[in-house]
């Protein structure tokens with residue numbers, strides 16, 4: 001197994017609420033790992049630890065042996081250039097046009113000329129299937145188009161690792177399917193390592209090479225999609241059956 | 253309460269030192285600086301000038317009543333201009349710019365925070381402090397003295413108009429008496445104060461926006477708090493600056 005990122009015993013509390021209770025996970029190079037779990041179980045909090053948006057109370061995030069929870073900000077900014085992230089609500093810059101949004105990482109970090117940046121951005125916008133709308137603003141786009149644009153921005157630096165936070169939540173089933181295809185296709189074509197979190201079984205099975213299930217602040221199952229379907233863990237069975245009756249309790 | 257206030261003061265100081273740290277690191281983003289200078293400086297100049305003019309007029313009129321009792325009407329010019337350069341100019345300018353630009357800053361950064369745009373900056377290896385906070389603070393520190401000078405200048409003009417055209421003072425008296433009693437030092441003190449206020453109001457606006465949470469309601473709350481906190485801090489620090497610099 002070619003491990004790119006190893007997460008060891010990650011703990012995080014907000015005030016008295018313990019969200020992560022010792023998360024362990026191996027992210028394999030070039031594969032798409034999907035973390036499945038009910039809403040509010042701590043998936044987003046976990047993802048934010050991988051990319052340094054949150055600092056853990058205890059535990060390590062090892063990228064090729066380097067602990068990302070301890071590196072200094074300047075070093076982290078070098079490391080972050082290897083990452084791309086797709087946010088749940090796209091997190092587009094609403095003061096910038098479509099083209100400026102997609103070009104932002106290149107403008108900040110590359111030494112390309114404006115013409116080259118324009119060419120790369122066009123290529124990425126074509127890759128995600130965005131028609132000629134470079135001069136529009138994000139507020140003028142539909143939900144699906146915003147996701148596509150966010151994906152183009154996440155991919156524009158050709159990152160080695162792409163994180164996806166709920167890539168299909170809030171989209172209608174058909175657009176969801178299109179976005180899932182798009183994510184899977186771009187990931188296989190470009191060969192990056194992917195980590196996606198979702199509460200949707202369909203999204204999970206369409207994307208995953210590996211499935212991890214998070215419940216009550218821990219990873220309770222980590223296997224292949226086939227292995228996941230065949231799991232005997234009662235919490236996994238409950239999730240697969242999509243029923244409220246079972247060991248998983250929703251805290252209201 | 254006390255704990256929260258301490259935590260907040262600590263947070264603001266940390267943001268200040270982070271801004272200092274990022275100020276001296278590349279990349280330097282010229283266009284963003286210019287945009288902020290324009291927003292804080294150029295676009296505030298009309299309202300600042302107008303307020304200055306009327307403040308000077310009111311001040312001259314008010315003091316003339318008192319000064320007339322003692323036959324000291326020649327002091328209208330000096331008292332108006334001194335108050336303007338040392339106190340009214342910096343303080344009122346800071347309060348105006350807090351309402352106009354400090355609040356807008358807080359709303360903008362707060363909205364970016366709650367819609368994860370600040371997080372997005374971080375993941376794209378761009379320091380949000382360097383990208384969002386530093387240009388605003390620098391613009392505040394550079395622009396507030398200019399705006400305060402404009403305020404005082406317009407206020408002096410207002411005082412002159414009242415003294416000469418309403419109270420019948422000779423232009424000569426107003427100008428010579430004013431130049432005699434006001435020296436460059438008074439002017440510098442006002443500028444230093446204005447720069448400090450510029451730091452305070454941008455730092456507080458950015459801090460409150462940076463820490464906003466809880467959707468649009470949270471951003472609204474943060475903006476209100478930013479305006480109140482910045483105004484109060486400006487007034488309190490004015491007291492200390494005045495007592496130190498005499």
Ligand SMILES: Nc1ncnc2c1ncn2[C@@H]1O[C@H](COP(=O)(O)OP(=O)(O)O)[C@@H](O)[C@H]1O
Pocket residue numbers: 014019037038039040041042043044045046
């Ligand atoms: N910044 C924060 N401050 C306090 N609590 C938080 C914060 N972020 C997340 N939480 C809490 O952590 C829990 C897990 O949240 P999250 O990871 O967003 O869930 P999900 O699995 O749906 O992505 C929730 O109960 C949430 O209220």
Ligand SMILES: [Mg+2]
Pocket residue numbers: 043044045088166
């Ligand atoms: Mg989430």
